[in-house]
Amino acid sequence: MRVAxxxxxxLVGTPAAHAIAGDLAESIPVHGWRRRFEAWSIxxxxxxxxxxxxxxxxxxxxxxxxxxxxxxxxxGLRGDVRFALRVFRAHPASTAIAVLSLGLGIGxxxxxxxxxxxxxxxxxxxxxxxxxxxxxxVFSHPDxxxxxxxxxxELTGLAAWSATSxxxxxxxxxxxxxxxxxxxxxxxxxxxxxPAAAGRLxxxxxxxxxxxxxxxxxxxxxxxxxxxxxxxxxxxRVNGVPVVIVGVxxxxxxxxxxxxAVDLWLPLSLxxxxxxxxxxRLSFDSRGxxxxxxxxxxxxxxxLPQARAALLAGAQQILATGPSPYLDDFAEVQAAEAAAVPxxxxxxxxxxxxxxxxxxxxxxxxxxxxxxxLTRTAERRRELGLRMALGAPRRxxxxxxLTESLLLGAAGGLLALLFARWTLxxxxxxxxxxxxxxxxxxxxxxxxxxxxxxxAALICTIAxxxxxxxxxxxxDAARLSHGSTTNRRGWxxxxxxxxxxxxxxLALVFSGGLFVRSLGTALDVELGFDxxxxxxxxxxxxxxxxxxxxxxxFRRTALASIESxxxxxxxxxxxxxxxxxxxxMEAFRVVGHELRDEDPTDVxxxxxxxxxxxxxxxxxxxxxxxxxxxxxGSSPTVIVNETLASHFWPAGGAVGNRxxxxxxxxxxxxxxxxxxxxxxxxxxxxxxSPYIYLPIDQWTWLVGADQVRLAWRETAGTGATIxxxxxxxxxxxxxxxxxxxxxxxxxxxDQAMPQxxxxxxxxxxxxxxxxxxxxxxxxxxxxxxxxxxxxxGIRRAVGARASDVATLTVxxxxxxxxxxxxxxxxxxxxxxxxxxxxxxxxxPTDPTTMAAATVVVVLAATVACLPPALRVARRDPALVLxxx
Amino acid sequence: MGRSEYLGEFEQMVLLSVLRLGDxxxxxxxxxxxxxxxxxxxxxxxxxxxxxxxxxxxxLSSRYGDPSTERGxxxxxxxxxxxxxxxxxxxxxxxxxxxxxxxxxELEQR
Numbered sequence: 001m002r003v004a005x006x007x008x009x010x011l012v013g014t015p016a017a018h019a020i021a022g023d024l025a026e027s028i029p030v031h032g033w034r035r036r037f038e039a040w041s042i043x044x045x046x047x048x049x050x051x052x053x054x055x056x057x058x059x060x061x062x063x064x065x066x067x068x069x070x071x072x073x074x075x076g077l078r079g080d081v082r083f084a085l086r087v088f089r090a091h092p093a094s095t096a097i098a099v100l101s102l103g104l105g106i107g108x109x110x111x112x113x114x115x116x117x118x119x120x121x122x123x124x125x126x127x128x129x130x131x132x133x134x135x136x137x138v139f140s141h142p143d144x145x146x147x148x149x150x151x152x153x154e155l156t157g158l159a160a161w162s163a164t165s166x167x168x169x170x171x172x173x174x175x176x177x178x179x180x181x182x183x184x185x186x187x188x189x190x191x192x193x194x195p196a197a198a199g200r201l202x203x204x205x206x207x208x209x210x211x212x213x214x215x216x217x218x219x220x221x222x223x224x225x226x227x228x229x230x231x232x233x234x235x236x237r238v239n240g241v242p243v244v245i246v247g248v249x250x251x252x253x254x255x256x257x258x259x260x261a262v263d264l265w266l267p268l269s270l271x272x273x274x275x276x277x278x279x280x281r282l283s284f285d286s287r288g289x290x291x292x293x294x295x296x297x298x299x300x301x302x303x304l305p306q307a308r309a310a311l312l313a314g315a316q317q318i319l320a321t322g323p324s325p326y327l328d329d330f331a332e333v334q335a336a337e338a339a340a341v342p343x344x345x346x347x348x349x350x351x352x353x354x355x356x357x358x359x360x361x362x363x364x365x366x367x368x369x370x371x372x373x374l375t376r377t378a379e380r381r382r383e384l385g386l387r388m389a390l391g392a393p394r395r396x397x398x399x400x401x402l403t404e405s406l407l408l409g410a411a412g413g414l415l416a417l418l419f420a421r422w423t424l425x426x427x428x429x430x431x432x433x434x435x436x437x438x439x440x441x442x443x444x445x446x447x448x449x450x451x452x453x454x455x456a457a458l459i460c461t462i463a464x465x466x467x468x469x470x471x472x473x474x475x476d477a478a479r480l481s482h483g484s485t486t487n488r489r490g491w492x493x494x495x496x497x498x499x500x501x502x503x504x505x506l507a508l509v510f511s512g513g514l515f516v517r518s519l520g521t522a523l524d525v526e527l528g529f530d531x532x533x534x535x536x537x538x539x540x541x542x543x544x545x546x547x548x549x550x551x552x553x554f555r556r557t558a559l560a561s562i563e564s565x566x567x568x569x570x571x572x573x574x575x576x577x578x579x580x581x582x583x584x585m586e587a588f589r590v591v592g593h594e595l596r597d598e599d600p601t602d603v604x605x606x607x608x609x610x611x612x613x614x615x616x617x618x619x620x621x622x623x624x625x626x627x628x629x630x631x632x633g634s635s636p637t638v639i640v641n642e643t644l645a646s647h648f649w650p651a652g653g654a655v656g657n658r659x660x661x662x663x664x665x666x667x668x669x670x671x672x673x674x675x676x677x678x679x680x681x682x683x684x685x686x687x688x689s690p691y692i693y694l695p696i697d698q699w700t701w702l703v704g705a706d707q708v709r710l711a712w713r714e715t716a717g718t719g720a721t722i723x724x725x726x727x728x729x730x731x732x733x734x735x736x737x738x739x740x741x742x743x744x745x746x747x748x749x750d751q752a753m754p755q756x757x758x759x760x761x762x763x764x765x766x767x768x769x770x771x772x773x774x775x776x777x778x779x780x781x782x783x784x785x786x787x788x789x790x791x792x793g794i795r796r797a798v799g800a801r802a803s804d805v806a807t808l809t810v811x812x813x814x815x816x817x818x819x820x821x822x823x824x825x826x827x828x829x830x831x832x833x834x835x836x837x838x839x840x841x842x843x844p845t846d847p848t849t850m851a852a853a854t855v856v857v858v859l860a861a862t863v864a865c866l867p868p869a870l871r872v873a874r875r876d877p878a879l880v881l882x883x884x
Numbered sequence: 885m886g887r888s889e890y891l892g893e894f895e896q897m898v899l900l901s902v903l904r905l906g907d908x909x910x911x912x913x914x915x916x917x918x919x920x921x922x923x924x925x926x927x928x929x930x931x932x933x934x935x936x937x938x939x940x941x942x943x944l945s946s947r948y949g950d951p952s953t954e955r956g957x958x959x960x961x962x963x964x965x966x967x968x969x970x971x972x973x974x975x976x977x978x979x980x981x982x983x984x985x986x987x988x989x990e991l992e993q994r
Binding site for chain 2: 012015016018019020021022023024025026027038041042043044045046049
């Protein structure tokens with residue numbers, strides 16, 4: 001909106017521009033796309049009315065290659081620009097085609113390039129990131145201190161940090177949030193050279209004097225605190241521990257790993273208070289407890305080899321004082337940027353695939369632009385020939401044509417930026433290979449992408465502008481200025497271009513179709529439970545300060561509260577709710593059963609509340625679900641799944657048998673009270689395997705305050721209860737965030753993420769290419785018809801029917817399709833090689849998808865043929881002939 | 885200025901709307917008045933273009949009001965019809981009325 005106001009100010013003056021902006025703010029109160037759209041359409045109108053003459057040019061019949069009157073009195077660049085704009089207004093359709101094609105093609109490339117830049121080229125957004133070094137080894141605190149001293153010559157500083165094992169709670173008066181955190185040494189931000197956007201960042205004093213301070217990320221500052229400038233000094237609680245937020249990092253910095261976006265940094269010294277579970281036993285002084293990763297910055301005159309040597313020497317010194325098993329293996333010191341992207345090869349393969357696809361789409365787009373410029377030059381040969389005959393210097397005309405190309409490029413480039421921004425915004429929910437959530441990657445367009453886009457636009461336009469400019473102003477153009485031409489060669493070029501477009505588009509649509517199909521196959525599985533109308537959320541009571549007993553109490557109270565909501569049919573707790581990552585296993589035996597080789601001895605398990613099976617719709621094949629009797633102290637019970645039951649009791653009758661299972665004071669005997677149907681648990685392509693359910697209320701000491709999942713089933717399934725449930729939980733404990741609150745269907749959908757990503761991105765690019773190719777075919781026919789107007793007029797005059805002429809047009813238009821489709825098949829097979837690795841289970845030469853893609857492309861091309869065919873059929877031949 | 889050019893149809897409508905609104909004629913109110921009386925909502929850009937043109941021709945003058953918070957602190961630009969504008973309106977109306985005279989029955993027949 002600000003850009004629009006600035007442009008308006010250049011057109012009508014600043015006060016008037018502000019008045020218009022005010023009018024818009026008044027009539028469209030919501031600042032969204034609608035207001036922006038109106039603003040730009042006002043800019044467009046005012047701008048074009050400024051540059052065009054007040055009287056409309058008299059209309060002349062189309063298809064004659066006419067052009068507006070030559071520039072009057074406007075010499076120089078300004079005149080060229082005005083003339084170019086008048087040409088555009090005279091040919092709005094083809095101008096729109098060129099600008100749109102450039103915009104979409106370059107925009108898609110800019111979006112992928114932006115991804116590439118933020119993920120692979122600059123994964124750590126700090127100054128001079130190439131100087132940072134790290135190692136995969138995890139160190140103890142005393143070892144870290146020794147290494148820091150040993151490397152002080154080669155490194156400006158060595159910092160240490162520890163990633164938290166689970167998300168932390170941050171609670172202020174305003175709300176509670178769950179986020180990933182890091183505990184770091186005081187010099188962490190100094191080594192990284194991250195500036196503060198507000199307040200201050202951690203310092204050495206915070207570490208040595210054990211101050212309860214915290215630093216938050218810029219992203220969190222914006223989303224949770226509304227970029228409050230008074231943030232420094234805010235009191236908060238992290239996992240129940242009181243801290244003071246002292247500052248905010250600036251820019252996009254969110255840690256040194258792209259797949260682990262951190263929003264909270266705390267000093268190492270707070271560790272004892274914050275740690276939960278097994279981590280609480282870590283000691284600062286013991287060399288045997290390894291928990292810290294190191295990060296250093298080389299001095300400007302030093303480099304990675306020197307840093308590596310210094311750190312290795314430091315390790316040797318430590319080893320000289322005593323044995324240290326892990327230090328023996330410590331050899332790999334690498335650039336932090338390389339370590340920032342896990343599975344970098346997978347990520348780069350994926351991005352290469354995307355780049356290839358958008359590159360193909362760009363080619364399709366460029367073909368359109370070339371087509372438009374070629375056709376227009378051919379049409380204007382008359383005008384150009386005339387002007388040259390009248391003495392206009394060739395250089396002048398070439399400059400004129402180049403100006404037109406450059407203006408097209410500029411407009412296309414601008415559109416490209418908008419389209420790239422929109423593309424990036426639409427893909428935020430996706431997760432690409434390497435478990436990198438795109439929502440965590442800073443995806444706004446940066447300077448590099450802008451430069452890339454401008455360069456691309458410039459190259460495209462010069463490439464396609466120069467050729468036609470030179471050809472169109474050849475000296476013999478003067479000869480051709482007399483009479484119109486039935487130029488057969490006028491459309492060979494466009495036809496060839498359109499054939500290439502069709503081929504590329506077919507390959508793209510086919511690839512996109514493959515991903516869409518594999519998405520369908522991935523989701524079309526028998527889940528074993530009914531996910532409709534079910535909602536889930538995570539709840540981490542441990543970081544909120546609960547212990548085993550209070551957590552169990554909370555669970556009971558919360559469940560009762562939620563089940564009392566009228567629209568909630570049932571609710572339950574489970575350690576896991578399918579389908580999700582994570583699992584627990586335990587050893588077991590069947591009582592009274594001789595162990596055979598093929599028997600499983602470990603089983604995956606889940607702790608669930610009685611309503612679990614009902615809430616998730618898991619069928620019980622035998623026995624009963626858990627109930628009120630299955631609590632702490634009563635006879636231990638277990639429910640097994642179908643696979644386990646049929647393995648040990650193929651004839652049935654699992655219920656009543658017993659399992660040996662480790663308990664708090666020895667081996668327990670669990671009585672099987674039910675058999676549940678198999679379900680998918682961690683992935684959609686799982687093979688069934690043994691599984692057992694234990695009643696969560698019987699194992700409260702083991703489950704403790706671990707993170708559990710809440711699931712509830714609505715009667716209506718509209719999501720109307722979400723806010724109510726949130727409110728009920730908040731009423732019990734306002735400092736408890738509910739991360740991952742969503743419908744179970746959404747959680748399952750996420751499991752098919754790789755296919756989703758491919759389907760979404762490729763689907764977008766394929767649709768785009770289809771549009772562009774259809775436009776290309778349209779352009780071919782328009783060009784062909786333009787140069788054969790006279791011939792068609794004569795045909796009509798001697799008796800050809802309108803339908804004959806229309807058929808002729810369509811046949812001409814389908815020529816690129818006839819040539820392009822076989823070419824496209826070849827390209828598609830090549831593309832499927834690229835995609836193979838991303839589509840497990842689907843044959844890359846899938847004939848159904850190929851057929852479907854072909855049909856789609858042919859259909860699009862045929863539809864594109866219709867408007868020109870109709871127009872040709874309706875044209876009055878008398879008019880056509882007379883005008884010549 | 886004036887006699888040698890006829891007012892465009894849309895320009896006439898804008899001028900008349902400004903006249904109808906008196907002191908309260910600014911971007912938003914003119915746009916709404918047009919929609920209300922003609923029954924069609926014009927493009928905002930077209931309204932502003934017409935206002936610019938009419939000002940350039942001397943038929944309208946403008947002044948700025950006080951900024952207000954619901955407009956993001958921006959002032960309104962109020963327009964008034966100048967005598968030249970009134971003259972142009974009268975000339976257009978007279979020309980049209982003469983052409984319309986006696987024509988009504990013709991229109992009814994089709």
